[in-house]
Amino acid sequence: MTSDISYTTEEIAKLLKISKLTVYDLIKKGDLPAYRVGKQMRVDASDLEAYKTRAKSGHPAVQKTEVTEQPPRMESPLLSSSNRSLVITGQDFSLDILAGHIEKRVPGYRPLRSYVGSLDSLISMYKGESDIVSTHLLDGDTGEYNLPYIRKLLVGSSYIVVNLISRTAGLYVQRGNPKQLSGWSDFKQPGLRIANREKGSGARVLLDEQLRLHGIAPQGIGGYEDEETNHMSVAGKVASGEADVGVGIEKAANLVGGIDFIPLIQERYDLVMLRKPENREWIDQVKHILQSEAFQGELRFIQGYDLSKTGRVLFET
Template identity: 35%
Template sequence: MNKFYTAQEVADKLKIKKTTVYELIKRGELSSSKIGKQLRVSEEQLAQYLDGAAQISTAAQTRDYQPESSLLKRDYLLHSSGLIISGQSSPALDLLLNQLPSTPGSLPVLQSHMNTYNGLYSLYFEKVHLACAAASLEDIESLVPGVSLTAIRFCQYPVGFYVKKENPRNIRDFSDLTRADIIFANREKGSSRRVLLDRQLKASKISPEAISGYRNELVSDYSTAAAVAGGQADTALGEGYAARSFPGLTFLPVREETLYLILRSENFCAPGFQAVADTIASENFRRTLSLQTGYDTSHTGEIITL
């Protein structure tokens, strides 16, 4: 008989927080079933999750992440009466989606889960209205060429390496990824983490083939952090906030990254868009985001024309 576990029992088995279990379920990385009014994870569902993490497999990418070719199927979204925002789940985007309905002039919002590259690609082809992008303004302009853009600054946060507590492998920089005793948990192409990694490797003249685990991709900071916490990998790149959900991890910052919300300038004064800008610029949004995450919100809400 297939046994069912509570969220706390799953957390105990994976040695993570119960809130992280709910986060994995929310992101679709861990399947669950509803029995009555209770959420449960079956033995089979847990085994599938563990198998995917253990292999750090591209099968997880196929299941949870849709490549850019699938964007052709998203045209119907633009016939909705609301706004479509692309972006993978993040504390900043989640807070915006929670607070936006109470802002005067807001419209219903549908989130399309895409990483930075695919979100900007979709904005260029007018398949989404707004795109979350963790990238430089120069990169953003190059990915949406010939279009007048407006960038709303979300926040700044540190990106770095996830390692086990006290860093037993003594991982310090990108050159350590080539060591024979290190397995890396990588992110999918188009994500800001992958862009950072590939640029650093090129600048340091390090071949990706020298890194064990480079070709195996996961689709969120939570999944790569879980791989390190669970012992399936020795390190991964991600934001510091995700590491807090795994008591067994230490975070080693590498650089600061800025998250923007990008839209076509021609739409800035259209219905619904101003409510988005007003929500992000509000003191309540900035204070709540900073308290929840520790993010730098000193420039949150700033408008930049590209």
């Protein structure tokens, strides 16, 4: 029966042929009722059909006068329909830990995770589709992380930038480093095969900026056009011998095994939040979480994380 069927946000995105961020935006605005099962958000088939019916009639928003005969869902207070969703973008594990603390310590809000890259995260914030975005984008001309991109993409907006972590980025190479790679200039080496990241990810921007600064044409690198969506996949391609090198963070190299890691740069992984009057309360609470011993204690023993700036406000308009 339809009443027994529910969908994940990924399944909803495929069914409606929209992005997952748009699905989160519909949930955030209350147009698409959702609830949490474990760490997943789910939408009942009946609610999806009701939304599609409203959309076809030209009124996709939930009408306040709408009456339903369905019994109310039994949800925890944290998941009640009166709570506002906070969409958190990014792929690092530290964001999942942060979401857990927000769920416990920020009443009236429920965190939703969206696993997209740094550039797409900032674009989603500009479009009003996300609330807390993570970014680690290197500007090769200045050597500065994040702020040059934030200033350009969020022009006209008031925002605050807070450090989440710093972490080491570099090269994944096959065990024993048979190609004898040691730095960015080695991408000139003929016949080199790379496992690359998707456009807009911090690792892809890091690679492209370094290739530009070193005068290396990316089209001459085997596998450059083939894209993976996370650090683990890149490391796995190198470990399996399908690629000679990949760009990523140290933590993934330790988890995958069978490869060596060459550290090249310490990247700053920051959070961006828009300074709107309605956001002021939860922004202050998120800052307190980032600076708390409870949160930092969970991160402290994860190899590859530097917490020396965690919770520090780096910039605010």
